Amino acid sequence: MIEIKKEAVFTLAGCVVTPSDNSLDFKNCSANTEVSQDLPNEKISLQPKFIELLSYLARQYPNVVTREELIDNIWEGNIYVGTKALTNAIWHLRKHLTPLAEPKAQAIETVRKAGYRLLIEPEFSKADLVSRPEVLEVEQAKVKELSDKLHRGLLSFALFLIVVVAGLLFHLYQDSKHLIQTEQTRLTIASGAELYPAVSPDGRWLVYGKRSNLYLKDLHTLTDTPKRLTSNQTREIRAIWTLDGKSLLYPSEDRSSGVCHLSQLMLDSQQVVRLAPCLSDASALDISPDGSSIIYIWKDPLAQQSGLYELHLSGDTQPVRLSCDNECDYRDRDIAFSPDGDWIAISRRFGNISEDIFIRNRASGEEFRITQGLEDIRGLSWHPDSHKLVFSTENSGVRAGYLVDINSKKITDLSVVGFSYPKFVPHTNELVFSKYIKDFKVAYLELDQAIPTTIFPLSNSEFSYRNPDYSSVTKRIVYVSNETGHNEIWSTDIEGRNRKQHTDLKRRVAYPSWSHDGTKLAFLAPDDKNEGNKIHILELATGGISILASGYLDHRRPSWDFDDKHVLSSTHDGLLAFSLTNNSPKVVTPVEVRLAKVLNNSQMIFTKIYESGLWLMDLNQPEKMKILISSDVFDEDYNWALSDKGVYFRELHSGYQLINFWSFNTDLTTPILKLPSRSLTSYGAMSYIPSKRRLLMTLSEYSKRDVIMLKHKLLQ
Template identity: 55%
Template sequence: MSGSVKVSKQANFSLGHCKVSPADNSVVFDAESKTDGICLSLQPKFIEVLSYLARHYPNVVTRDELIEEIWDGNGYVGTKALTNAIWHLRQQLKPLNSEQPIIETVRKAGYRLLIAPQFNAEDLVDEPDLLRRAEKQINLLQRKLTKFALASGTVLVAVSALLVWHLYHDEVHLIPTVKQQLTKAADAELYPNVSPDGRWLVYGSRGNGKRSSLYLKDLNSPTEMPKRLTSAKSSELRAVWSPDGQMLYYPSQELKDCQIMQLTLDSNEARPLTPCNSYTAALDVSPNGERLVFIWQSNSDATSGLYSFALKETDSLPVRLSCINHCSHRDRDVAFSPDGRYMAISRRFGNISEDIFLLDLTTGQERRLTTGLEDIRGLSWHKDGHRLVFSTENSGVRNGYLIDVEHEGIQALDVEGMSYPRFIPHSNELVYANYIRDYRVTSLALEQSIPTTSFPLLRVEYSYRNPTYSAIAQRIAYVSNETGFNEIWSADSTGNNRRQHTNLKRRVAYPSWSRDGSKIAFLAPDDQNEGNKIHVLDLQTGNIAILATPYLDHNRPSWGWDNETVIASTDDGITEFYLDNRLPQVLSHIDMRLGQMISSQQLLFTRADKDGLWSIDLSQPDKVHVLISEKKFDEGYNWIATEKGIYFRDNQQGFQLINFWRFNTELVTPIIKLPPGTMPRAGSMGYMPELHSLLLTQSQNYKRDVIRLQHKLLQ
């Protein structure tokens, strides 16, 4: 629009193949689109944002202007609400252009609509710029006068309420933080859940070298031994109660068969309800006991998602609630609100960003509550129905947080190690699994005459992981949380002369050296915290470049043979990215976990759909063959190729091995035996050829017990 034309806020307009109607908050796609006839009903604020951007096309509109115009200048609410609105508009308008977002984020400026809107001629009104500015000033003055009048009218009420408020909060602040240890076994106790009457605690216990099982503990008799509920032949870890406390629902897995089970406690009768994928699958039961929701991926699904199962109906089948095709996220956890109106859902974008969404089950509308979290473990509603407690990891440190779902304010509970929190029904207290896990980089000297073990590389108190070594630079790059954020650091081969290379104050991950030792590729969240991008650090200049990509999610990067390309897996498969900002090229549609070039054309890699170590000739990408069979190799990330062979982790029942597979003999030789859980599943390996030593990511596991928590912020 030009500066001398004004358009009504309620004016209808067209964007490509869809028509937008602000009057009824609808978007209708026409016959030329792939979604012919679909009518979407959006939240009024979403439509207001879209209409405002359309009325100011092609100009960039600042965030402050949008918050001022649409949220009346309320920055506290508007800041996150605007981010949420832009995200939803991009998702809903994807049918107009699946290649790029319809709304562009202009860095440090604001937002701009990328498709020219078409308004009806009768909705365009000529108006002098002076009059428009005057009208805007008058409206702004009216808002300020209204706010002043309201403030004056409420001052007496505020003064009288202030005393009551202070008395209440003084009482709350006097409530101490009290932790009571409920379990004391030597195993790892996870996913605690207390029965509706507050008497029984059910939890999963996973011991070293043993299958996971469910246990029941009587909280009224704390000295009694807990009762084992499930068989030693199957694996179970998390369960939820029926509203009457008579039954438990849980995923159970025996070999490759997984079923959601219903256990009636009085009779100890268990019966299968519906298939599942894993015994760790998240699930919850509605407050009225009529439906079960759980995370599942059927044979026809591209990704896992949220399913609903009717518990009161015979021959019920699961019904998918989540996005089905071209999803930018994966659902991870779910929790019903106490009144059954809402579901809180945690979703993962890419592999390092995760956030919480609120689904209104009455209207079907969703709202994003958080932005840019990491590895959420556990969602639970306070009995007031307005607050959620959750656990998340922030740069290697796990903690608990409380969020107000109406105002979206987040408070830290400052309870380090909190994981899988769950409110005790009808109570202000909760239970959680105490989970503290630090990571460190260790070095393992190979082929020593005296048996040896791995030694910590750095003698520092921080958590550090994901080592990668450059023989040319003679330095080890790794991720450390020394500054309070996960950043890229490096050290020499002895762990000395440490340097910090990034200061992004974001969750960087998975560094990888270029073959010439001049650059480091790594992952970090994008600007919207809705995925990740491949970043490249130039060690000589210190500059960081973001590689051109149309994808939201990228798996671990590795370098091409020419030092000018980076290879990573995307939604389309094995993809090659370029340092000169050309768009990437898909090399193969195989879903790769981790790859490593061992020659100019040969790429070794592990894959998501099959075990084994695989090889592909990039000059003939149809030529794919297995190098090490799945019977000998079931690792995803803990492996490294050297000139003579492959070192890799082998996870056995009750212990771990580091094995070596030799190229010339194709034989596997065990190198060292380690305790179970020493090397995490998502760890990594490096190799220092001049020292003939491995670099490993190792975790330090502490015993995980169930804790009962009383906390002033939970009142």
């Protein structure tokens, strides 16, 4: 059998690849004539990992190489770094090498659920080929030399035996761990989205939230129908068990009044006891290991923002606030007690597109940061040893699970797709989680159809596209895509062709917005520390990106004023106009706004954070505002778009969604299209194409969520 040297020089369609200096020499390439003019006629240098990856694929040609094998060999098994780095490296190699491939083919093929394969045959020098028998003889010679040395003395031989036995025992122990297979057992099979699963202390019962109710399932009889625990008069979605397993603690929100109470349900009698006020039906909570208190997220009426509160369950006590309560630059989102009771883990959000994990010492109140630069944490749970945490994070639209050591801060990928809201089963190393897989597409509705029937994806792809915005000047649609492994800004023409990538920040970008003259884009992205978000401006002519001066850590979706001299974005001080010349921002209105769009040089239409409806403001007299569409009809945050004749918007109903049109002239609302529930995501965007009479939106390709029981070798 023949092996190829790792540092071997080789050619691809005449292009010389030299691993020793990480170079590609295009001088003698034979390329696809359709794109050959795009090839450089010179020698270029690439990142060492890119060349190492290309060399590995060439040595394995024509075989398919798995992602795991590539990460093991190129990134030394570091899955957390290697997963994104591999996707990025493949994208760059394709960019350089695809002109060398056959027409309409790529240089590197993605084999679904298998890995990658090089499609251009490499040519190696015979001098770089080594036969395995020669290698074997060399190794045998080394073994013989070692054996001779070991036999020179009885003491050396005895020491050798001790080392061998110790090593064998160690490897047997390691192998016993590696032999444990990762097992996923599906616990729920009904339609719908099952969230926040938790298993009872005796391992018998599973509680979870679905469609704003709590359900109980017997894990001994998985085929039995789950029992609904709560009423349709209230909303509940997450619950925890008391230590005796006889009751559940959960936030419960009255559907009519919106008032929320932290409640306790006695399972034997179905009696409900109200314990304290709460924030919402999705408020995070956990119970201490001794069962004496709970910690949860709430907002005291006197506090500026929500935070962590501890409530003792014995006696008539009041919640005590634990976290920052004044001018905080973060929001606490989730919490978990460590099994030994010494720590509280907190997921903490900075702005609206970055989040990280902190741990708090219960005795001293001192806090330590465990992660840096995560995007969106979707649940966390302590390992039984109290030294590690399992958490879920959504990166560029993809959810995955990780294990982090609180001492070393080392993060390990669990390689479980769709991993969300983990919770360890009491007294075991197994956990339950909600499996969540969801893709997004930019889609459009043809408004000139006599009978609108459905919305159509602008293009079909394995990647997620979202948050479109159209420019009538450039006649292009800008959107966010995760196809490079990161959320970046791309644009396309009206028909979904001639795509172009505009950013390569390698961190989460969001909510692009065209200036009225089509020369600039405003968007949000984290700062250099990967915290919070800042308003970024992209100049289309030069590709240059600048950050607007702002003392705020969190900015909401940007839009432009009428003359394109300011970007409008809401902060905790209200809606502000941020100057492109970095002058101090001006307060447009102290009202906190979700999304604002100027109608002309004196009027602005917007949605509020704390009040439903669509509103109109006179920019010359900002205190004068009136409601355009009442909250009875309009209860939407972001899914609305302006046209010259009115407003298109989404309306939610039980079991379906409507796309409506409200007319400026008649003040009437007309339904246009009925869609299945969850077709359009709540955090999507709408945009209108006047020349085509098309409505753009973010289509949510929804895959149902199930509760999974996970047994994983890394959790043992």
